Amino acid sequence: MPLPVQVFNLQGAVEPMQIDADPQDDQQNVPDINYVVENPTLDLEQYASSYSGLMRIERLQFIADRCPQLRVEALKMALSFVQRTFNVDVYEEIHRKLTEASRELQNAPDALPEGSLDPPPLDTAWVEATRKKALLKLEKLDTDLKNYKGNSIKESIRRGHDDLGDHYLDCGDLSNALKCYSRARDYCTSAKHVINMCLNVIKVSVYLQNWSHVLSYVSKAESTPEIAEQRGERDSQTQSVLTKLKCAAGLAELAARKYKQAAKCFLLASFDHCDFPELLSSSNVAVYGGLCALATFDRQELQRNVISSSSFKLFLELEPQVRDIIFKFYESKYASCLKMLDEMKVSADTRFFWFILFITLNSFLFFEFLKN
Numbered sequence: 001m002p003l004p005v006q007v008f009n010l011q012g013a014v015e016p017m018q019i020d021a022d023p024q025d026d027q028q029n030v031p032d033i034n035y036v037v038e039n040p041t042l043d044l045e046q047y048a049s050s051y052s053g054l055m056r057i058e059r060l061q062f063i064a065d066r067c068p069q070l071r072v073e074a075l076k077m078a079l080s081f082v083q084r085t086f087n088v089d090v091y092e093e094i095h096r097k098l099t100e101a102s103r104e105l106q107n108a109p110d111a112l113p114e115g116s117l118d119p120p121p122l123d124t125a126w127v128e129a130t131r132k133k134a135l136l137k138l139e140k141l142d143t144d145l146k147n148y149k150g151n152s153i154k155e156s157i158r159r160g161h162d163d164l165g166d167h168y169l170d171c172g173d174l175s176n177a178l179k180c181y182s183r184a185r186d187y188c189t190s191a192k193h194v195i196n197m198c199l200n201v202i203k204v205s206v207y208l209q210n211w212s213h214v215l216s217y218v219s220k221a222e223s224t225p226e227i228a229e230q231r232g233e234r235d236s237q238t239q240s241v242l243t244k245l246k247c248a249a250g251l252a253e254l255a256a257r258k259y260k261q262a263a264k265c266f267l268l269a270s271f272d273h274c275d276f277p278e279l280l281s282s283s284n285v286a287v288y289g290g291l292c293a294l295a296t297f298d299r300q301e302l303q304r305n306v307i308s309s310s311s312f313k314l315f316l317e318l319e320p321q322v323r324d325i326i327f328k329f330y331e332s333k334y335a336s337c338l339k340m341l342d343e344m345k346v347s348a349d350t351r352f353f354w355f356i357l358f359i360t361l362n363s364f365l366f367f368e369f370l371k372n
Contacts (some may be wrong), residue, residue: 040067048077050281054169054207057082057090064097071101072119079120086134087172088127095122134171141167158187158197165200178204191226195241202248203278211252218249239273247276247285254288263292267305271314286315290322294329302330 044063051059060078064071075098082091098119145160165180181200188194198221205213222228222245227238234242250265266289274282293306306312306326316323321344328337 037067038069040070042067042070044070044073044077048081050277050283052277054087054172055278055280057087057094058207061094061097064101072098072105075101076119083123083126085172086130086137086167086170088130088134090172091127091130092122095119134167137167138164138171154187154189158184158189158193161187162196162200165204169204174204174208178208191224194224195221195226199241199244202245206248206251206279209255211255214248214252218245218252221245236273239270240275243269243273244276244279247274247280250285250288250292251279254292259292260296263289263296265289266292267309267312269311269315271311274315282315283318286312286319287322290316290319290326294326299330302326 040063042063044060047063048056048060057078060074060081064074064078067074075094079091079094079098082094102119141160141164145157145164148156148160161180161184165177165184168174168177168180178201181197181204184197184200185194188197198217201217202214202221205211205217221241227242227245246265246268250262250269253259253262253265266285269285269289271282274285280288289312290306293302297305306316307330316326321340325337325340325344328334328340
């Protein structure tokens with residue numbers, strides 16, 4: 001099944017100072033915001049390497065939509081990456097976009113010599129071979145699962161559902177991937193299995209923008225004994241799981257425009273255990289957490305939870321612009337803060353989730369500026 005061009009399609013813009021608006025139905029999508037970056041400074045290869053799987057493809061397509069100068073390069077990278085998967089529908093969709101983008105460039109006044117912008121031809125042999133391979137693998141995995149059920153081996157059945165889910169995900173069939181991952185729940189025999197099942201469901205639910213589902217399974221994972229009953233110093237594996245859960249919850253709260261809740265979630269992420277490239281990067285945590293905190297925290301909260309946070313400081317080192325904006329706000333230098341925020345908006349990073357957040361932040365900071 002074809003994936004949406006933008007995984008994260010946010011709710012409608014909030015009124016000025018309405019920092020934590022009531023969430024709407026998950027399926028209610030906001031009209032697209034026509035935000036285009038004309039002079040990008042993004043290192044596309046480095047940016048794409050921060051993500052894996054579907055998220056890398058989606059991020060590249062997002063940049064292609066927002067940055068005309070990077071459109072062809074981003075689509076070529078996405079096309080190359082998608083050929084490592086079984087996702088034939090997305091391959092054909094990206095190729096169509098690349099063909100259109102190349103044609104537009106050739107018609108531009110300052111176009112390069114003819115032929116230098118030609119996209120690679122549609123690889124029909126790869127399409128046909130990949131469809132066959134995907135079908136054969138699906139049949140094998142389905143047969144294996146039936147055999148496991150016949151032998152009533154719980155662990156094998158659980159793994160069989162996971163394997164099917166992985167395959168459907170690799171094919172871009174998110175609905176069936178979610179069903180398979182969810183079915184593994186009945187065959188979990190340990191807290192570790194439950195957590196793994198929850199993380200799989202959370203990942204696909206983010207791709208599907210089913211934010212209530214994300215929060216529900218974050219809660220299920222956090223209530224397992226392995227997470228809920230640990231006290232004091234947590235081991236590395238538990239910290240890694242907790243960071244993934246907090247980041248996923250942060251995305252869901254952010255999509256619902258609950259910026260303060262989102263900030264609290266991102267601020268609980270551990271820098272040393274932040275490894276979730278299927279959904280987001282450490283830089284994303286810095287930006288989302290930092291800007292949400294800026295929009296909703298008072299000075300005391302900002303100083304205590306952000307500026308003085310030994311863990312979040314490490315995230316902010318990845319995004320010095322966000323760090324400097326926070327410091328300017330804390331120092332009541334609102335004009336400088338607004339200016340830096342505006343410069344950051346047009347610097348072509350084009351990260352997801354920024355558009356509505358920028359509207360809220362600018363309204364809030366301008367109000368503070370007028371008060372002072």
